[in-house]
Every structure is written in structure tokens, then in C-alpha cells.
Amino acid sequence: MRRDDAARGDPTRRAFAKYGSTVALGGLLAGCVGGGDADPESPDGGAADSDSSDGGESAESETDADDGSYTASISPMGEVAFESPPETVFTRLTHHAGMAFALGRGNDVTALHAPDYYDGLWNQFVERLPGVSLDWSGRYSSWQPDKEKLYGLDSDVHLADPAWITRQDAWDRADVDEIAENVSPWFGNSLSDRRQEPADEWADGYQYYGLWEQFEIVAEAFRERERYEALAGVRDDLLSTIEGGLPPEEERPTAIMIAAADIESIYAYTLSNPGFLTSHTRPLGPRDAFEGSVESGTVVDFETILEADPDVILYLGGMEPGTDMAGRRAAFEDDPVGSEVTAVQNDRIHPQGARYQGPVLNLFQLEMTAKQLYPETFGEWPRYEEGPYPEIPDGERLFDRQRVADVINGEV
Template identity: 70%
Template structure:
């Protein structure tokens, strides 16, 4: 193993991060407690509502602990300063808490840097640079030693589903580098396997964000952003049309017209945290599973009023070209959404709290323009600039919170 910790003669800051203040007394308090096997798999919060309750416990000598499944209780001596992530909902949480530039690794960093910055453009004074980070979709254990991150915002239950990882490797990194703190199987309520098959709990996006905020000692930032979200959801809920008056919709992703993936919008999990509160009617009426490959014939059978096009906000995507491809196809051109100019760009499903706010706003306008205001015709480039009256949440307020003005 490439770890050089055995050469250290005195405890370092990282030692305190891993073990808590008990290292001072000679006993090692591990940063990641073992998972309880006595619990059954449970759904903690499928509606993505924030609890508003603290999830941190202060221990002796100033250390503190937070709890998240599947790790159990995780102890810190001081807030993390560098952050390993695998999926972008966790990187987005670090960003929301003012620690976006402290991320050391993430999946497809250059791609997501470009996508996230489409939205950051509308946050005055906020900047973000994830380019050139270690790409961690299939993380290498030696690389985690080399990065020496203060916390691993990643789900051990999913990491151990990757090649060359098991529970012993998870424990090794927790003991020799830093704790794990993350939950990813809540994305679509996936079934855990192996050592994590029992007792796994599911979290809404903002529930999980609350725990992460406690780990970073950023309770005020979390509460300020949660208040913005609460107001946004109240605005949506107050004016949401009756179900019978809502449009039928589908969410798709397509690199070209020959391979189209479709995704559900009202099912549990944080991947639908920006569509489920808006309650669009599924054009497929439940007959197509999420992540299914379909063709235009199948799409025409459903004939949605609205098509939400994932990846449409990518910097390299031209939505005008995508719409033209639909209009020029003999089958797709018959779709109601195509004929009525209701093919809209979407961003990412693995969204952190900030993208969740933006995507709630944009999707509300895309689905219900008569209620929440028209979504500007979008072809490419940053998130459209909306006036204060057009915004469904205060963009400047969010920017200020990220910058530390709570």
C-alpha cells in the first residue's frame, strides 16, 4: 500500500479528523462506525422534505458526530477542508456550503464543471472550477491515499459494488485516510447488496444535505438555503394546477435520434427531486421503466404534451439542432410536444441543492408557463437571465449564502 502514515511520529491534523479527540488519550475512535445489522431497509423520506432538526451530536473534548446510513455514526474533530466525492449530488452539497473548490475528486469533472457553470453564471460573485480533478467513477484505492481528503462524500454501499472494492477496503480507507459519509442508493431507492444489504436507509436530497452540513459545521448555510427551498415549494404548491389539468410529459436523454433513454419523473428518490414536486402526468402511464431505451414510435404512442431533454443544458449541446432533428424526422415530427414547441432543455438528475433550486424553477416554467411564467426559448449557453419578477427564488440571496452571508 502506498500509505506513508506509518512513518509519522506524531498525530497530524488528519489523525484527529479520522479518530476524533480520543487519539489524545491514546484510544483510537474510528471515524466510521460499523453498520447496525438489526434494522431493516427503510425509507427515511421519499418526498425530499427537509426535517429542520439537527443531526449532529457533540461529544467530549470538542469532537462531534453525525449519523448517516450506511456508515452509522461518523465522528469528526474539526470540519473537513478537502472533500473526495464520486457523484455530483455530493459535490453539489460541498459547493452549496461554500466548499466547492475543496473538492478533490468527482465523476467526469470536466463535463460537470461545464454543466454546473451554466447555472453558476446566474449566481452573482460565485465561481466554481472542477476542471482537472481526479475522475472517481471507478475509484482506485491508491489514489484515495494520494489525495488524502479529509472526508469521503461517497456511499460505501455503492463503492463496494465496484470492482476491487469490499467492506475491508472501505474500513481501511476510513482508518488510514478519513471517514466515509455519503448515500447514493437513495437516487432511485436501489437495493443494497453484500455487507450493506441489511439496515440501509433512504434519504431525500435535502435530508442528506442537512447531515453533510452538520459534518461541515455549516448549519446556518443549510438553514438559509432550506428556507429558500421551502419558499419555492410553497410557491409551487399554492398554484399547482389540479392533476386533470396538468400536461403529460416524458424525460429523455438522447445522443442521437436512434438511441433514446427515458426516465420516470414521479418515483421515489432524489433523481426526481426537481420533477416530483411538480407532479406532471406520465405520458407512458407507468408502462415504461426508468432508464429504458425507446424509439420514436414508442414515444408517439404516448404522445406527450411536454418533452424534457436531459443534457440540453450541456455547454456543447445546441437545443436548436436537437429540435430540428425531431422536426425533420418522419415520426418525431408528429409528436404534440414537437409541433407545439414544447421540447425543453434539462440539466442533470444527480443534482446538489443549488441545481435542485434552479431545476425546480425551470421545470415549473416549462410544465406550467401559464402559471409560473414562460421559460425563455433556450438554444445554448448559460441558464437564461431572469428578472427579479420572473425568478421563482431569489438568485442573489442564494449566491450570498454560498459566499457565507447567511
């Protein structure tokens, strides 16, 4: 859609600007949130295991039998009406891009944060899905999106949370509302990442979702209920396997998750706090080596890590192709303090992928983290240094790769 066409008020071809109970139309796309300026994955930048929410919009959609239009609901937008299922998809954070990928629209993503970085990282896992391909390279980098660029991309849906978008200095209520009216609607939720408090004007009715709860809602917006149910079945089986194999809490290892672009700035991340960022560690129930004394994003040093003395260190971003895992381990091993940490002495520094994970990455990360924490129960995790997700022998896999690949490819 050309910018001047939209300015004349021509209706969007994909969706109506119809929003429901969460906010009134005039106050639809406004507000800003705390803690949203830093890159959520970059190092500088106790809930139930079921990945449950505090409530929220229904995942069910309603269809108008006359013209094929339908509605789907998600906080903070409320009810959104679509003329037809979206094909091209704007995203900002990769949990949303990962949802589009799971629904067979990975290559239809028009924008995401750090596209080349996440293209490389995601493809480390896609390598193990037979017949599945993904290419996010060269997409528009949308961490600080430009409004005119969104007109140019002309995406069928903006799978992003307007409460995060309007935190950017270049955006206000009118700008986001304009895009929803003239290009396509917003349909996403990001403050559920760590249950962030919304700005005051969003606080009334803002709902939090688990990763898979939001995926179910997004699947309804894309008219992809079957794909969602098939993948949710894979996850249910995986969680059942994990739950059946967990030792008593007092016998579980202590662990920490860290990230570091250089060893001088080590950032620690929590493992079990509410929010979908811990949807791959919370179900596994490791004991927090910091015992709650370190908040997510806190800079720590070797002395602090040694004081906590974890049995396992999970290294965020270690699966990214440009990460030197051997060098990261060596930095601990060569330091007189770091080398004393139990996890270092027992060679239990393991790579992780991303916290802003879609459902498919979540399956892989549940499997890999289960093996990293409980090798005696779920099988050894290979000593990873580089390359794609390791080829796990058939009998030691915790979920069916072929089934996941079939669903992504539309063979439900």
C-alpha cells in the same frame, strides 16, 4: 498523507474510525449494490412531494466539549466521529459535490465523476449567482476510483457511499475500511437516488433520504447548520410558490424525460418515482405520458414516443455546453414520426440539467421545470439553445439568486 505512513497505522488527523449503530466496525464498509455500474447521467448508462425519506439517522450531531471533536450520523455508516470540520472533499457523484458547493466548499472538491463535463454544466447555473465561482476542471475523475489515488488526494472526508464504492471490482471491504482508517471517513448515501436495494450485507438498517434530508445531515458533518437552514428556507418558499400555483391533476400536461447522445438511442427516465433523482420533477406533478409502462433507462424510439404523445419533452443534459439543443429539436422535426408528437408541434422540447443534483442545482431546476410545464402560471421559459441559464426578469424569478449566493459565500 504518504502511503507508507498510513500503512504503519498512524492515526488520521481529521477523523476517528468510529462508527455506530448501523453496522459493526468489522463489517463497516462492505457490500455491493445492483444497478450501479452504468454512468448515472450518460444516456448509455409516486412519492410525496416533500422529498421525504423512510426514516434514517438523525441530522443532529453531538459535540465533545473537551477537545472539539463531534459526531454525525448517516446510513449506511452510522455514527462517524470528526476531529474538526472537513475542508477538502472527495466525491464520486455530483449530488455530493453539489452539497459541498452549497456549503461553500465547491472549489475544495478533490474528485468527482466526469469533472470537466460537470464543471461545464454546473457553471451554466453558477453564472446566475452573483459573486460565486466554481472550478471542477481537471479534478480526479472518480467513477472508478483507485485506492492509491485516494491516499494521494488525502481528502478530509470521502463524501460517497461505500456501498457503491465496493461495487467496483478493485474494491472490497478491507480496501474501503483501510481508507476510512488511514485517510478519512466515508460519509455519504447514494442508493437513495432511486431507492435501490442494497446488497444483503447492507440490507439491515440501510435508510433512504430525500435530497434535502441528506443535505441537512451532510451540513451537520461540516458544522454548517446555518448555511443549510438558510438554503432550506429558500427551498421552502419556492415549494410554497409551486404548490400554490399547480392546477388540478387532470389539467396538468403529460410529459416525458429523455436523454440521447444520438437520436438512434433515446433513453427515457421516470418523473415521479421515489428517490432524489426526481426531486425537481416530482413536486411539479406532471402526468406521465408513458402511464408507467416505461421504466427509467429504457431505450425508446420515435414510435414509442408518438404513442405516448407527450405535451412536453424534457431533454436531460440539454443545458450542458456541448449539447446542440437546436439539433436535437431538428431531429424530431425532420422525422416523419417524431414530427407528429404534440410536444414537437408545439415547440415544447426543453432542456434539463442533471438528475444527480445538489441543493443549489435543485433550486434552479425546480424553477426551470415549473416554467417549462406551467408557463401560464410561472412565466414563460425562454426557447433555450445554448449559453448559461437564461436571465429571468426579476419579477418572474421563483427564488432569490442573491440570497443563495450570499449563503454559498458565507454571508448567512
